[in-house]
Amino acid sequence: MKKGVLLVNLGSPESTDTKDVRRYLDEFLMDERVIDLPYVLRALLVKGIILNTRPKKSAEAYKKIWWPEGSPLIVLSKRLQQNLQKKVAIPVELAMRYGNPSLEFGLSQLVAQGVEEVFLVPLYPQFAMATTETILVLAEKIKNKNFPNLKIKAQPAFYNKKDYIKNLADSIKDSLTDFNSDYILFSYHGVPERHIKKSDVTKSHCQINAECCATPSKAHEFCYRHQCLETTKQVAELLGLKEGTYSTSFQSRLGRDPWLQPYTDATIDGLAQKGIKNLAVVTPAFVSDCLETLEEIGMEAAHSFKENGGENFLSIPCLNDREDWVATLANWIKDFQNT
Known part of the structure; x- marks a missing residue:
């Protein structure tokens, strides 16, 4: 065949x-x-x-x-x-x-x-x-x-496959060679909260909180939120990132319904206001750079970060080729x- x-x-x-x-x-x-x-x-x-x-x-x-x-x-x-x-x-x-x-x-x-x-x-x-x-x-x-x-x-x-995680970690490490970051933000594409619950094959596990995403379940096979958090966790462990120097957020919401939080735009503004001067943002929901990474993060978010007191902003490229x-x-x- x-x-x-x-x-x-x-x-x-x-x-x-x-x-x-x-x-x-x-x-x-x-x-x-x-x-x-x-x-x-x-x-x-x-x-x-x-x-x-x-x-x-x-x-x-x-x-x-x-x-x-x-x-x-x-x-x-x-x-x-x-x-x-x-x-x-x-x-x-x-x-x-x-x-x-x-x-x-x-x-x-x-x-x-x-x-x-x-x-x-x-x-x-x-x-x-x-x-x-x-x-x-x-x-x-x-x-x-x-x-x-x-x-x-x-x-x-493939959010937790070891070779993919290593590729992502190495891409971040390479991008930070000439950038002394104070903080790394893992920004994922946002989805409505109802999508998470609709994808719960158990119909009971998902509560969209820290406990359900950390508790082993069949629901995790199709849980976008869990998989995003797990990607961040595994990459952070591989890079040896310290608690308080990185976090996860979600971007690109549409409409008034509840979407996954924390929101990337509010998170970036908040980090600048709290005194973070050098921010690096990686977008692991994408493997190819696109409008959401190049314009929304690389331009709009970078501008907003500096408007709120930040100084240096790095948008880390996707894995691309x-x-x-x-x-x-x-x-x-x-x-x-x-x-």
């Missing part, structure tokens, strides 16, 4: 034109696992309100970080795919959950090369409804409709080949 690999990342607008951004946001926000409201309410919110106000603002943000080659997330994902292909003997294709290249296109490219079993790798270290789950659901739907004989094996959340991260992915693919 011929095998192949499909890397899947979030996606990006085709350009910084407001029309392209609106089209992208429409596909993204109308996903029932991103905004988990009944269709009519979701459509009223997205098409009736958000798409009439947000695309122009988001387009301006994309313009700040857009590269000559295109969207940073797309460019970096392609580099990862290309470097990975050099290290493995089976086909490696790339797809995006939203926008292009689409999941359907990615699977079709593999099938056209004779692939019968796909190793699907969502490029998200932690599991969440709005990231990993929506990729797996769509991939299965496309398979059943267009490629019924195709087999798909998905890479589980680091050689050690490529090697780790190559090893996972070789394990897949041998199964």
Whole structure:
């Protein structure tokens, strides 16, 4: 049985034109696992309100970080795919959950090369409804409709895999070589609290507090909050970080419903106000730099930190196409080949 690999990342607008951004946001926000409201309410919110106000603002943000080659997330994902292909003997294709290249296109490219079993790798270290789950659901739907004989094996959340943790710790260490940080903030993408409870397979364990995330449970296999905290914990241990010199926060909330806390923007402002002068921020929910890392953290958060009394701010790059991260992915693919 011929095998192949499909890397899947979030996606990006085709350009910084407001029309392209609106089209992208429409596909993204109308996903029932991103905004988990009944269709009519979701459509009223997205098409009736958000798409009439947000695309122009988001387009301006994309313009700040857009590269000559295109969207940073797309460019970096392609580099990862290309470097990975050099290290493995089976086909490696790339797809995006939203926008292009689409999941359907990615699977079709593999099938056209004779692939019968796909190793699907969502490029998200932690599991969440709005990231990993929506990729797996769509991939299965496309398979059943267009490629019924195709087999798909998905890479589980890798938030606590030793090789990934080491890659992340080494990337932080390398970035801090010329930056004397007083504090390291681990900022993860935020999700609504209700997503955490919906993902609780036990239907009783999750209380969204320190106790439930520290108590062993089957719920942790799909608990985004636990997995974020565990990533921070393991990286901090590997780096030998002292208590009080690092913490975890969550960014990019939308709407008025409760989202995971503490919030990154409030945390960064608070650290500056408490006298932290040199702050480093790492974003381990992403493996590729994107709008949330380059603009929201690297620009907006950096500005706010200095406005509140901070002096030096470092946004640590994502793993992107680091050689050690490529090697780790190559090893996972070789394990897949041998199964």
